[in-house]
Amino acid sequence: MTALKLLAALAAAVLVHLALMQIWPDLARMVDVFLVLVVLQGLGGNSLASLFVGLLVGLTHDSLTGNAFGLFGFADTIVGYGAARLAQRLVIQRPTGVLAVVGFASVLQEAVVVAVMVMLLPDPELPTPLAVALRAGLSGTIGMVVYVAGSRWRRGSETRRRNRMSRLRLG
Amino acid sequence: MDERRTGWVLIIVLVIQLVVLAVQGARTGDTWMEAVWLRAVGPAGRLVTAIPRGASGARESLRLRSSLQEENLRLRREVEQLRLRLLQLSDLENDMRRLGAAVEYTTPPLGRIRAVDVVYIDHASWLRSLLIYTGDLHARVDQPVLSASGLVGRVVTVAGSYAKVQLITDRAASVGSMILRNRRQGVVRGGGKGGVGLALDYVPRQADVREGDRLLTAGIDGVYPRGIPVGTVLKVGRGGQLFYEISVAPAVDFGALDQVYLLDHTPIPREVREAVPGDRP
Numbered sequence: 001m002t003a004l005k006l007l008a009a010l011a012a013a014v015l016v017h018l019a020l021m022q023i024w025p026d027l028a029r030m031v032d033v034f035l036v037l038v039v040l041q042g043l044g045g046n047s048l049a050s051l052f053v054g055l056l057v058g059l060t061h062d063s064l065t066g067n068a069f070g071l072f073g074f075a076d077t078i079v080g081y082g083a084a085r086l087a088q089r090l091v092i093q094r095p096t097g098v099l100a101v102v103g104f105a106s107v108l109q110e111a112v113v114v115a116v117m118v119m120l121l122p123d124p125e126l127p128t129p130l131a132v133a134l135r136a137g138l139s140g141t142i143g144m145v146v147y148v149a150g151s152r153w154r155r156g157s158e159t160r161r162r163n164r165m166s167r168l169r170l171g
Numbered sequence: 172m173d174e175r176r177t178g179w180v181l182i183i184v185l186v187i188q189l190v191v192l193a194v195q196g197a198r199t200g201d202t203w204m205e206a207v208w209l210r211a212v213g214p215a216g217r218l219v220t221a222i223p224r225g226a227s228g229a230r231e232s233l234r235l236r237s238s239l240q241e242e243n244l245r246l247r248r249e250v251e252q253l254r255l256r257l258l259q260l261s262d263l264e265n266d267m268r269r270l271g272a273a274v275e276y277t278t279p280p281l282g283r284i285r286a287v288d289v290v291y292i293d294h295a296s297w298l299r300s301l302l303i304y305t306g307d308l309h310a311r312v313d314q315p316v317l318s319a320s321g322l323v324g325r326v327v328t329v330a331g332s333y334a335k336v337q338l339i340t341d342r343a344a345s346v347g348s349m350i351l352r353n354r355r356q357g358v359v360r361g362g363g364k365g366g367v368g369l370a371l372d373y374v375p376r377q378a379d380v381r382e383g384d385r386l387l388t389a390g391i392d393g394v395y396p397r398g399i400p401v402g403t404v405l406k407v408g409r410g411g412q413l414f415y416e417i418s419v420a421p422a423v424d425f426g427a428l429d430q431v432y433l434l435d436h437t438p439i440p441r442e443v444r445e446a447v448p449g450d451r452p
Contacts, residue, residue: 014212018219018291025426048177055184063208064216064291066299066341068195070204074188081181085174120192123342125362 006041010057013037017064030135032106034061036143038076039105040150042083043092054080067113068121075112079105095144102143106136206330209302213333216291217304220429282396282436284317289428290333299341299361300327303334303431310334313394315434321400321422322346322388323431338425339401340369347392348401351385353378359386359401359419369402371417380407380415393439 013033020028034057042050058076062069083105086092092101110132117124127135191204235242287310291302301323303310309329316323316336324344328335337344342362348371349356357374374380384404390397400422410416 011215014215015219018216021291021293022219047174048180051177051181051184055188059204059208060212063205063212064293064302066293066337068192069208070188070192070195074185074192077181077184077188081177088174116189116192123362125342 006053009037009041010060013057014060014064017061027138030131031138031142032061032109032135033142034058034072035076035079035106035109035139036102036146038080039083039102039143040098040147042080043087043098043101045084045087047081047084047088050080050084051077052080054078068117071113071116072109074116075109078112079109082108095148098147099140099144101140103136103140106139107132110135205328205335209328209330209333209335213290213302213304213330216302217288220288220290282434284432284434286430287433289431292425292428299338300324301336301338301425301428301431303336303433305332305334305433307332310433315395315399315436317399317432317434318423318428318430319432320424321402322395323423323425323428325394326433336431340421340425345392346395346401347389348386349389350380350404351387352381355380356389356391357417368405369419369421371404371419372414374415374417375413376410376415378415380404380417382407386419393443396434396436 013036016033017028020031020033038050038054038057041053044050054076055073057080058073059070061072061076065072083101086101090097092098110127114124114126117126285308287303287305289301290304293300293302303316309332310326312326312329314326316325322339324336324338324341326334327337338361339346339359340361342360344361346359347356348359355374355378357371360370360372362368362370371380371386382404386401386404388395388397388399388401402419402421405418405420408416408418
């Protein structure tokens with residue numbers, strides 16, 4: 001069930017990314033929906049699963065970019081593992097906490113990508129600090145919105161389930 | 172699994188990925204892993220492009236219904252003119268062939284072109300690659316890709332009915348080119364000004380290069396045939412002691428591509444292209 005949910009979330013991320021590319025390419029350049037997915041999964045606290053989810057999501061992202069294949073796979077593996085380890089030590093419940101974690105993860109991802117490019121590619125293309133900050137802010141905001149929406153949906157479905165159960169008991 | 176073991180798994184996974192990345196180097200070839208991922212992601216891209224395309228197509232057909240007759244007349248006139256022009260060009264072609272035969276000169280065949288749909292353009296990394304849907308007739312690695320206005324790039328990965336195209340604006344791309352006015356050759360590279368333009372390298376300071384000069388493929392790189400428009404010279408800088416620093420505007424507007432053409436051109440075999448003079452066969 002968890003694997004199915006994850007695949008559905010990945011498919012949704014791919015569709016959102018592709019749709020953004022069609023509708024608003026500048027925004028698509030600034031927002032990393034794949035990173036948001038990796039971090040939100042990592043916040044569950046399972047480091048082994050997060051590591052492999054990061055790898056899977058990163059490779060999917062790689063197949064949609066012109067970068068060397070495996071660059072985002074490598075970075076997202078580290079980000080997924082890092083997010084899970086952080087979630088094991090800190091209780092992150094406030095939406096602003098999620099914003100901060102996703103924002104930090106975005107900076108970490110950029111740093112890893114740049115480091116690997118500098119190591120392996122002859123003439124790497126480096127992002128500007130402003131682009132990194134914008135990307136971190138926007139991805140963090142998107143992460144926070146998705147987190148809040150997910151929490152509300154979970155609470156709503158839980159309330160509906162409880163109401164159904166109480167009506168069954170009364171009947 | 173305890174955290175210590177997970178840490179080891181992380182290290183192993185990262186090392187494997189680094190090795191794969193290092194072996195792959197600067198994305199130049201067809202990796203089977205990328206092909207597997209492309210097969211999975213390609214249909215999603217096709218679906219997303221089909222929805223707005225269908226909607227805009229329907230809107231367009233409604234809008235154009237009133238002006239169809241006028242459009243039809245104009246197109247008929249244009250077809251007549253083009254037929255006349257084709258006749259003139261056929262005459263010229265025949266003349267050229269006759270003259271060529273007289274001096275035993277054979278031109279390489281240009282090949283046929285086939286229209287294919289663009290599924291996805293990579294805007295995220297400054298227009299460096301695009302994904303195309305080729306249908307049942309699959310593309311081939313190194314196959315040139317064109318648009319109506321000029322050279323787009325070459326196929327780098329093939330995954331069934333999908334293929335990834337490296338645009339000429341990619342920093343790792345290079346095209347053997349020549350200036351149309353004086354046939355002076357150089358190498359056009361991606362990632363010029365702002366990452367989306369092109370640069371013309373290896374043109375010596377003695378050469379005559381002017382702003383506005385048109386560049387065509389020179390047919391010297393073994394991938395692209397001669398004569399495809401590449402771009403226009405934007406600015407000629409002093410550069411180093413030996414060569415000019417030349418900025419080039421691409422002939423193609425990469426942001427507005429929804430269909431491209433695959434050129435069925437026979438490239439020079441890799442072993443011939445990479446053979447070193449003096450090597451034994």
